[in-house]
Amino acid sequence: MEEANPPLLNPTKISVIFKRVPEILQCHTLFRIALAEAVKQWDAEERIGDVFVASFSKAIVLDIYSDFINNFSDLLKHTPQGHHDRMSLQLALTQLESLAEMLNERKRESEQFKAFRETLRRLNGKFSMRSLADTNRYLLREDNATRLEFGTNGTITKSKNRRLFLLNDLVVCVSVAGKTAEDAAAPDRLTLKWSVPVTDVEIQETSTSLTLSHVITATAARPPGGARGPDEPADRRRGGQRPQ
Incomplete structure (x- = not known):
């Protein structure tokens, strides 16, 4: 790619795409050497599980590589119960499963962060998204x-549609904001009303409905900057959808 004329990608993008390739190659090279030594001793020991454990439990591997889980599962299927190599293979599989779980968690957090940034872009009003x-x-x-x-007699006097974001x-x-027929496909336009730390929120079930909850804040629910939202009382809010 670097030598193509005209270039397929600029050097910056090439660096990003192939950023970890040298480290991955080094891991595989060391693994190949260790595996070759284990194969030389196969007639005497018949053990390769220890090589997998040593190679795939290193911190560098946990950071860059987790693509062999199915390989370990298939290998375990062909390793009899009670075989002296089975425990090492099972341990290596567990290491890789933990790695895959960690990578999935990082991916999930990244997607959640992107979703929040997209929400911020849709916010307007006097409160700065900053x-x-x-x-x-x-x-x-x-x-x-x-x-x-x-009202003072406990009856509902007014209702307003809102959207709650749990960060x-x-x-x-x-x-x-309401939409017209012309902008029905456009993203929702949002106006910030208030925000409150999660640690200051308590959710209580009501006795009359399983779909409504009171959200009572330990301190007044205030938007960023300390001012209460223009139409939000500090004492009580009732959610229209119970978290599932």
């Missing part, structure tokens, strides 16, 4: 909700 744009903040889930206002450290409430 106050929410923490690099360690990511979206866990979002749900539509209904904010209810009650790893905040609960954020936004309003969703």
